[in-house]
Amino acid sequence: MIYKYSDGETVDILPEKLPDLLRQNELYLQNYLDVADDLDDPSYIARGNGFCDTKYSEDFIESQAEKYRKRIEDIRHWMEK
Numbered sequence: 001m002i003y004k005y006s007d008g009e010t011v012d013i014l015p016e017k018l019p020d021l022l023r024q025n026e027l028y029l030q031n032y033l034d035v036a037d038d039l040d041d042p043s044y045i046a047r048g049n050g051f052c053d054t055k056y057s058e059d060f061i062e063s064q065a066e067k068y069r070k071r072i073e074d075i076r077h078w079m080e081k
Contacts, residue, residue, distance in 0.1 A: 005074050007067065015078075022075045029068035036061045 004010045013021055039058060 003074070003078050006070050018075055018079050022072065022079070025068050025071045025075060029065060029072065032061055032065040032068065036065065 001015055002010050002012050011021065036058075039061065
């Protein structure tokens with residue numbers, strides 16, 4: 001079944017797999033919240049490609065956290081149907 005997130009992106013997943021998708025998105029959100037907690041640490045650097053030497057921007061972290069908050073809401077709504 002194809003579900004559409006509020007940001008317009010779609011996901012093709014069986015309804016019985018929605019709890020797994022929810023947990024996955026909750027983990028993504030928690031990871032971004034953990035990164036946000038480390039932004040003030042002077043030793044923190046982004047490690048995405050192994051060559052970064054600067055921090056992620058606060059705006060990027062906030063936008064990603066908000067994206068996953070909304071996706072979690074969407075998935076919970078789909079599970080209620």
